[in-house]
Amino acid sequence: xxxxxxxxxxxxxxxxxxxxxxxxxxxxxxxxxxxxxxxxxxxxxxxxxxxxxxxxxxxxxxxxxxxxxxxxxxxxxxxxxxxxxxxxxxxxxxxxxxxxxxxxxxxxxxxxxxxxxxxxxxxxxxxxxxxxxxxxxxxxxxxxxxxxxxxxxxxxxxxxxxxxxxxxxxxxxxxxxxxxxxxxxxxxxxxxxxxxxxxxxxxxxxxxxxxxxxxxxxxxxxxxxxxxxxxxxxxxxxxxxxxxxxxxxxxxxxxxxxxxxxxxxxxxxxxxxxxxxxxxxxxxxxxxx
Numbered sequence: 116x117x118x119x120x121x122x123x124x125x126x127x128x129x130x131x132x133x134x135x136x137x138x139x140x141x142x143x144x145x146x147x148x149x150x151x152x153x154x155x156x157x158x159x160x161x162x163x164x165x166x167x168x169x170x171x172x173x174x175x176x177x178x179x180x181x182x183x184x185x186x187x188x189x190x191x192x193x194x195x196x197x198x199x200x201x202x203x204x205x206x207x208x209x210x211x212x213x214x215x216x217x218x219x220x221x222x223x224x225x226x227x228x229x230x231x232x233x234x235x236x237x238x239x240x241x242x243x244x245x246x247x248x249x250x251x252x253x254x255x256x257x258x259x260x261x262x263x264x265x266x267x268x269x270x271x272x273x274x275x276x277x278x279x280x281x282x283x284x285x286x287x288x289x290x291x292x293x294x295x296x297x298x299x300x301x302x303x304x305x306x307x308x309x310x311x312x313x314x315x316x317x318x319x320x321x322x323x324x325x326x327x328x329x330x331x332x333x334x335x336x337x338x339x340x341x342x343x344x345x346x347x348x349x350x351x352x353x354x355x356x357x358x359x360x361x362x363x364x365x366x367x368x369x370x371x372x373x374x375x376x377x378x379x380x381x382x383x384x385x386x387x388x389x390x391x392x393x394x395x396x397x398x399x400x401x402x403x404x
Contacts, residue, residue, distance in 0.1 A: 139175055139189050139190065139191050140189070140190055140191070141187065141188065141189050141190075141404075142187075142188050142190070142203065142402065142404060143180075143185055143186070143187050143188075143402070143403040143404045144159075144163065144185065144186045144188070144203060144204070144400040144401070144402060144403060145183070145184055145185045145186075145400060145401050145402075145403040146159075146184040146185070146398045146399070146400055147398070147399040147400065147401060148184065148398050148399070149184055150184075151184050151398050153179055153181070155397045155398055156179045156184070156186060157179060158397050159186060159396050159397055159398060159400065160177040160179065160186050160188070162207075162393050162394045162395075162396055163177065163186065163188060163203060163396075164177055164188075165389075165393040165394065166202055166203075166389040166390065166393045167188075167190060167192075167194070167202075167389075169385065169388065169389035169392070169393060170194070170195075170198075170202065170382075170385050170386055170389050171192065171385075172190050172191070172192035172193070172194055173190060173191040173192055174188065174189075174190050175189040175190055175191055176188070176189045177189075185403060186400075195382065195383075195386060196287060197286050197287040197288055197383075198286060198287070198383065198386040199287075199402075200287070200402060201284070201286060201386070201390065202386055202389060202390060203400070203402060204396075204399070204400045204401060204402060205354065205355050205390055205396070206355055206395050206396045206398075206399060207309065207354065207355065207390045207391065207393065207394065207395045207396060208307070208309060208353075208354065208355050208356075208395055209307075209308045209309035209312075209352070209353070209354055209391050210306060210307060210308055210309075210352075210353045210354075210356075211306040211308050211338070211341060211350055211351070211352055211353075212279075212281075212297045212298065212300070212303075212306075212350070212351040212352075212353055213297065213298040213303050213341070213345060213348070213350065213351075214249035214295060214296060214297050214298065214348060214349045214350065214351055214361065215249060215277075215278060215296045215297065215298050216247045216248060216249065216296070217248055217249060217250065217251050217296050219278070219296065220251060220278060220280075220296050221236055223274065223275075223278075224269070224274065228265075228269075229265060230262070230265040230266070230269065233254075233258065233261060233262060233265065234251055234252040234254065234262075234294065235252055236251070236252065247347065247348055247349070248349070249295050249296050249297070249348075249349045249351070249361060250293050250294065250295060250349075250361070251280070251294040251295065251296050252293075252294045253291050253292070253293055253294070254282070254291065254292055254294055255290065255291060255292075256285065256289055256290055256291065256292060259282060259285070259292060262280070262282070262294070266280045275299075276299070277298065277299050277302050278296055278297070278298070278299055279296075279297040279298070279299050279300070280294060280295070280296060280297070281294075281295050281297050281351065281353060281356055281357060281358050282294050282295065282357060282358060283357065283358050284354055284357040284358060284359055285357060293358070293361075295349075295351055295358055295361055297351055304337075306337050306338070306341055308328070308330070308334065308338075308352075308373075309391065309394075309395060311330050311331055311333055311334025311337065312328060312329070312330060312331070312334065312391075312392070313329045313330055313331040313334070313371070314329045315327060315328050315329070315388060315391060315392045316388070317381070317384050317385060317388050318374075319381050319384075323376055324376070324379060324380060324381050324383075324384040325374045325375060325376045325384075326374070326375040326376075326384060326387060326388050326391065327372070327373075327374055327375075328372065328373040328374070328375065328391075329371055329372050329373075330371040330372075330373070331371070332371075334371060335369070335370065335371025338368060338371060338373060339367055339368060339369045339371075342364050342366070342367050342368040343367040345364045346364050346365065346366065346367065347363065347364065347365070348363065348364060349361045349362065349363050349364075350362060350363075350364055352373075352375060354387075354390060354391065359375060359377060359387070360375060360376065360377045375387075
């Protein structure tokens with residue numbers, strides 16, 4: 116018995132050393148759908164585990180709390196405060212969206228409409244003759260909720276029949292977001308890029324961090340067709356309808372490859388890659404604790 120006692124102490128000490136004196140943390144995610152099935156919760160738990168492991172966080176356990184729509188995850192490591200909510204709750208729908216020139220919005224919406232003032236659009240903008248540009252404005256993060264309300268109202272009033280308004284992916288410490296004018300999905304063939312990925316990885320060099328995507332055969336054909344019909348226009352790469360980047364297409368891109376770059380470092384790129392490559396969550400979740 117004395118031997119077993121010392122063996123137990125030695126085992127605990129060894130585990131403590133191995134984990135660098137770290138303590139496990141716990142987080143609870145709750146589905147916004149109170150009737151979600153246990154099979155979908157199990158699927159979601161596996162995707163969350165994959166995302167955490169992709170950012171070098173070790174999952175100790177994930178438990179479905181029966182009848183509550185909740186997943187309890189115990190983990191070892193640190194999740195970035197900046198990316199925590201995105202990593203754990205975003206569904207991860209990666210899409211490629213066609214854009215529209217901002218002059219279409221300016222000519223469609225009355226100058227007396229509140230959204231015109233909110234976005235800081237001026238009468239002078241009606242005379243814009245530069246290269247086609249889908250960026251409507253730059254807006255403070257605290258005004259995004261007001262913008263969302265106005266966009267919803269305009270859709271309800273039938274004033275944006277062929278347009279959608281989107282903005283940059285929101286992360287914890289951002290102050291300003293670019294606002295984009297996108298072609299309504301009903302007006303174009305949706306490119307559900309996440310479902311057509313063959314592989315993806317992070318590419319890091321001294322000057323730039325990039326997420327490299329390679330599509331399967333079907334995805335490669337769709338990507339080539341989309342770039343061909345949008346030469347000299349901006350294409351929006353979105354994650355859950357928020358914009359990761361909106362590059363301007365200069366030539367048709369064949370070969371099924373795509374590169375996502377932006378104002379993110381290696382750690383942030385790893386979080387983005389985890390959301391893109393680990394699969395789409397089958398439901399929406401919120402952090403419960």
